[in-house]
Amino acid sequence: MTIHKEGTGTLIISTVGLLAINFLIRYLFPENELIHNLLIAVSVVLFLIVLQFFRKPTRKTPINPKHIIAPADGKVVVIEEVIETEYFKGPRRQISIFMSPINVHINFNPLSGIVSYFKYHPGKYLVAWHPKSSTENERTTIVVKHENGTEVLFRQIAGALARRLCWYVKENLPVTQGEEFGFIKFGSRIDIFLPLDAKILVNLEDRPVGGETVIAELA
Numbered sequence: 001m002t003i004h005k006e007g008t009g010t011l012i013i014s015t016v017g018l019l020a021i022n023f024l025i026r027y028l029f030p031e032n033e034l035i036h037n038l039l040i041a042v043s044v045v046l047f048l049i050v051l052q053f054f055r056k057p058t059r060k061t062p063i064n065p066k067h068i069i070a071p072a073d074g075k076v077v078v079i080e081e082v083i084e085t086e087y088f089k090g091p092r093r094q095i096s097i098f099m100s101p102i103n104v105h106i107n108f109n110p111l112s113g114i115v116s117y118f119k120y121h122p123g124k125y126l127v128a129w130h131p132k133s134s135t136e137n138e139r140t141t142i143v144v145k146h147e148n149g150t151e152v153l154f155r156q157i158a159g160a161l162a163r164r165l166c167w168y169v170k171e172n173l174p175v176t177q178g179e180e181f182g183f184i185k186f187g188s189r190i191d192i193f194l195p196l197d198a199k200i201l202v203n204l205e206d207r208p209v210g211g212e213t214v215i216a217e218l219a
Contacts, residue, residue: 004106006166006183007054014050018043053186057104059211061178065147068110068198068216069177070208071154072190074099076215079204084193087117087143087153092193093200095215097208099188107167107182108211109144109175110192111152111218117143118171123158140167140182144175150218153193156184178211195219 003011022039029035061069078096083089099105123138138158145151156165167182169175184190194200197219202208208215 002056003051004054004056004183006185007050010185011050011054014047018047053101053105055104056106059108059178059209061108061211062214063112063177064214065112066218067177067214068152068192068194068218069108070097070202070210070213070215071108071110071181071192072097072099072105072184072208072210073103074190074207074210076202076204076206076208077189078191079200079202081196082193084153086119086141088151088193091196092153093196093198093216094191094193095200095202096189096191099184099190101186104210105184105186105188106180106210107156107184107190109177109179109181110154110215111144111146112175112177113144113146113152114174115142115169115171116145116151117141117153118167118169120165120167138165140165142167142169142181146218148218150195152195155191155193156182157189157191158184159186159188 025039026036074097077098078094080094082094084092119141121139124136140156143151143153158165164185169181194216199217202215
C-alpha cells in the first residue's frame with residue numbers, strides 16, 4: 001500500500017500546520033508538559049487519520065466486458081429506476097455508493113470504452129446521502145461508451161465535507177476497466193446509471209470494493 005498522489009499537498013500542509021501549533025504551544029506554555037504531551041498525541045492521531053484517507057491499496061480488477069465494476073469503496077445506498085435528465089433524458093437503473101471518510105477515496109473506471117461525454121458542474125455541498133445531492137451538489141458527469149455501443153453514466157458527487165473533485169478523463173479518449181478515473185477528497189458519493197436490462201448484482205447496504213467488486217452485468 002502506498003500514498004495517493006492527491007494526498008501529497010494535504011499531508012505537507014497538515015505536517016507543517018501541526019508542527020507550528022506544537023511549537024507555538026510549547027513557546028506559550030514552556031513548563032506545562034501535560035499540555036505538550038497531550039497535543040503531541042492529538043497531532044499524531046490527526047496526522048494518521050489524514051494519512052489513512054489518502055492510502056492507495058493494490059486492487060486486482062477481474063476484467064470482463066460484460067461486467068460493471070464498483071467505481072468506489074463504500075456502502076450501496078440507492079438501487080432504483082430513475083429518469084436521468086442530463087444525458088440520457090430517459091429511464092435508467094441507478095446504483096449509488098456512499099463513501100465515508102474512512103473509505104479509500106480513489107475512483108475506478110467501471111468499464112472499458114471511450115469517454116463520449118464529460119462535464120463538470122459547480123454546485124452545493126449537501127450531505128452526500130441527500131436525494132438532491134445528485135443534481136444540486138458540485139459534481140462531474142462522465143459517460144463511457146462500451147465496445148458494444150452501450151453507454152454507462154457515472155457521476156462523482158461532492159458531499160458536505162468533500163470540497164475537491166479530481167478527475168483524469170477527457171472526452172473521446174479511451175479508459176480501461178479498473179484504472180483510476182478520479183479521486184474525491186473526504187466524504188462523498190458516486191452514482192452510476194445503467195441500462196434497464198442490466199443485471200444488478202448488489203443489494204442495499206452492501207459494501208463493494210472499488211475496482212474489484214462486480215456490481216452489475218450488461219445484457
